[in-house]
Amino acid sequence: MAANDVSPSPGRLGHATGAFRLPTRGGRLARKLVIGTGLAVYSWVAASAAPFSRAALLFVLLPGAVLAAIAIWRPPARIRPPDRLDVAGFSYWAICVAALFEWEASAFKDNARTWHPSLTDLINPLITPHPLKSAAILLWLLAGWALVRR
Amino acid sequence: MATRVITIIGFACVITALFALEIIGRRRTTRVPTLGEWLGYLMRARAGRAGILLGWLWLGWHYFAR
Numbered sequence: 001m002a003a004n005d006v007s008p009s010p011g012r013l014g015h016a017t018g019a020f021r022l023p024t025r026g027g028r029l030a031r032k033l034v035i036g037t038g039l040a041v042y043s044w045v046a047a048s049a050a051p052f053s054r055a056a057l058l059f060v061l062l063p064g065a066v067l068a069a070i071a072i073w074r075p076p077a078r079i080r081p082p083d084r085l086d087v088a089g090f091s092y093w094a095i096c097v098a099a100l101f102e103w104e105a106s107a108f109k110d111n112a113r114t115w116h117p118s119l120t121d122l123i124n125p126l127i128t129p130h131p132l133k134s135a136a137i138l139l140w141l142l143a144g145w146a147l148v149r150r
Numbered sequence: 151m152a153t154r155v156i157t158i159i160g161f162a163c164v165i166t167a168l169f170a171l172e173i174i175g176r177r178r179t180t181r182v183p184t185l186g187e188w189l190g191y192l193m194r195a196r197a198g199r200a201g202i203l204l205g206w207l208w209l210g211w212h213y214f215a216r
Contacts, residue, residue, distance in 0.1 A: 046214065047214075050194045051215070051216055052215070054216060056214065056215040057211070057215045059214065060207070060211050060214055060215045061211075063210070064207045064210070067203070068203075069163040076201070079185065079186070079190060080190075081188075081190030081191050081193065081194050082183065082187050082190065082191055085183050085187070085188070085191050086181035086182075086183075088174075088181055088182075089181040089183050090183065090188065090191070092182055093171060093182075093183070093185070093188045095169060095210055096164060096168050097168075099152055099164050099167075100161075100164045100165070100168070102160060103157075103160050103164060104191060107157055110164040110203065115153045115154050115157075116152065117154060117157060118156070118160070119161055120212065120213070122158065123213065124159065124213070127213065129165075133214070134179055136214070137210075138214065139209060140206075140209065140210050140213075140214070143195070144159045144203075144206050144207075144210075146186070147179050147189065147193070147202060147206055148203070150189055150190040150199075
């Protein structure tokens with residue numbers, strides 16, 4: 001996700017109505033470090049919540065609410081989407097995503113975890129260790145921020 | 151056990167294809183968009199934006215709250 005094509009012009013796209021800007025490069029770097037550390041700490045704490053617990057649910061809903069609030073009331077500078085995409089190029093992504101969903105659905109429908117594991121069955125054991133789950137949550141948070149900027 | 155391996159290989163193929171598309175999309179002369187451009191294109195409409203963001207939220211709930 002390239003960040004260097006952010007439009008600085010006002011409007012719905014590329015308009016940072018409420019973005020707090022520090023004047024110096026060092027200040028921006030410090031702000032990024034603080035936010036990054038905060039997100040890492042949040043991810044670490046969130047990963048310690050027991051599955052199916054209210055805390056685990058809140059740790060997921062809170063970033064969703066914060067991002068929704070930012071998107072609505074303090075939208076960041078958005079990366080301008082392409083005006084048009086090549087049909088073939090667009091289709092390659094659509095086909096791959098559809099294939100992933102179809103493969104997942106067929107494994108889910110089969111309901112035989114041993115023989116036809118779903119993607120969830122395969123990923124869950126990988127993110128069981130606390131550091132890996134923290135990293136996955138951090139990645140999810142960063143993906144959410146990247147999506148808000150799109 | 152063979153069907154389990156086939157299922158896993160299927161997932162691996164699709165995920166590899168997704169990564170390949172991203173790598174191809176980052177080349178200078180290509181018709182293939184990057185994932186960000188593709189999602190950005192889908193998110194131009196408000197419904198698309200809401201759908202993608204809800205999908206992101208669902209992903210978090212599915213993997214981290216359950």
